[in-house]
Amino acid sequence: MSAIRVLIAEDQAMILGALAALLAGEPDLAVCARAANGRAALLALTAERPDVLVTDIEMPEMTGLTLAAEARARFPATQVIILTTFARPGYLRRALEAGARGYLLKDRPAAELAEAVRRVHRGERVIDPELAAEAWASDPDPLTERERQILWRAGEGRSSAEIAAEVHLSEGTVRNYLSEAISKLGAANRIEAARIARQKGWL
Amino acid sequence: MSAIRVLIAEDQAMILGALAALLAGEPDLAVCARAANGRAALLALTAERPDVLVTDIEMPEMTGLTLAAEARARFPATQVIILTTFARPGYLRRALEAGARGYLLKDRPAAELAEAVRRVHRGERVIDPELAAEAWASDPDPLTERERQILWRAGEGRSSAEIAAEVHLSEGTVRNYLSEAISKLGAANRIEAARIARQKGWL
DNA sequence: ACTCGCCCGTGACACTTGTCATGCCGGCGC
DNA sequence: GCGCCGGCATGACAAGTGTCACGGGCGAGT
Known part of the structure; x- marks a missing residue:
């Protein structure tokens, strides 16, 4: 054995x-x-x-x-x-x-x-x-995989353009995902959204 | 032994x-x-x-x-x-x-x-x-008290206007301090600046 | 076949953020 | 006194950000 x-x-x-x-x-x-x-x-x-x-x-x-x-x-x-x-x-x-x-x-x-x-x-x-x-x-993770991926990068301080290049998307799309994540999390901007998501264990 | x-x-x-x-x-x-x-x-x-x-x-x-x-x-x-x-x-x-x-x-x-x-x-x-x-x-803490105070709030996700109201300054001044902090820390934006400062123990 | 959700994109608009030139004021060294 | 520097402030401009309306495609369920 x-x-x-x-x-x-x-x-x-x-x-x-x-x-x-x-x-x-x-x-x-x-x-x-x-x-x-x-x-x-x-x-x-x-x-x-x-x-x-x-x-x-x-x-x-x-x-x-x-x-x-x-x-x-x-x-x-x-x-x-x-x-x-x-x-x-x-x-x-x-x-x-x-x-x-x-x-x-x-x-x-x-x-x-x-x-x-x-x-x-x-x-x-x-x-x-x-x-x-x-x-x-507890409430379930509202974020999609893309949203999480992008919000994580935003939380590190990257700009929309940088994120777009990293994940091979257009900048507008990145901003759309961030906007969606911000509203799902009830935040005022990407920074707060990232903070909330991190604290809940969604990042 | x-x-x-x-x-x-x-x-x-x-x-x-x-x-x-x-x-x-x-x-x-x-x-x-x-x-x-x-x-x-x-x-x-x-x-x-x-x-x-x-x-x-x-x-x-x-x-x-x-x-x-x-x-x-x-x-x-x-x-x-x-x-x-x-x-x-x-x-x-x-x-x-x-x-x-x-x-x-x-x-x-x-x-x-x-x-x-x-x-x-x-x-x-x-x-x-x-x-x-x-x-x-390591140059011990390049940040002024004001810069630290403001950068900390920015790192929490607050906007320049909100911070200005909290610390009784004009919004432009808040942005100036943030800009100064960003350049001192070699960051690209307030988020990255806050991250760096936190990591170095300056926040 | 049809809807639904997620994916991805565009264009436009208002707002926020980052930078710069410029200025006032008070302390400090000479 | 004088220059000089750091804190504080303002306004203006360019760049970045958040939102909205709208479009397309694909796969999973009814």
């Missing part, structure tokens, strides 16, 4: 190393690769085809949520666990929609990580129960 | 466990206790008198910085290492004033933690070199 092969994606190098050390202590688990961002994780997925992917959400290059969706689509044999600081219902909802099988908080005891890896590998779901209840009660 | 005894303080349980696992892999180090907040760390210090204390900054009950100062005053034999996410020069300065011997970022490779523990135990200082340079070289 061979060990469960795990890929860890986490942008803070020391935490990445520490998590790897944590799982290395379990005889039935093996950390087959590590990645410091979403893009590197995709490469590692292709090369290693691990049984389980454990990923943070907030990473450079590609967030853990889009990584989860990519992984789901291209490597369905790999189960995804989101491991994050943030107990935002919006994150959980999007994680589940992206096909994640587990959602774990960094607040939880260390032992739960190894246990979660085993359980998703058996095909079970592992969701923080407190968070699951809260997620059901 | 006995192992170096280490106390770890960190509020995120999983990270705490992972860091402990990381140090447990080093034969010359021993994690003698763990604490989930500053108050618990003080109790553990009293009970265990460890050689080295590794602590996060942002914790409930008592921050790592005040914990460092307390430890320095009451247990001078224990050397303190601050381990944090934030590369803010202001934090580093306060950490050193509190008597910390090490300041390490969670961004750094995992191997550096064990090495840092050994070095502070030998009486050396361990300061992230990048951060040390930045802390001394």
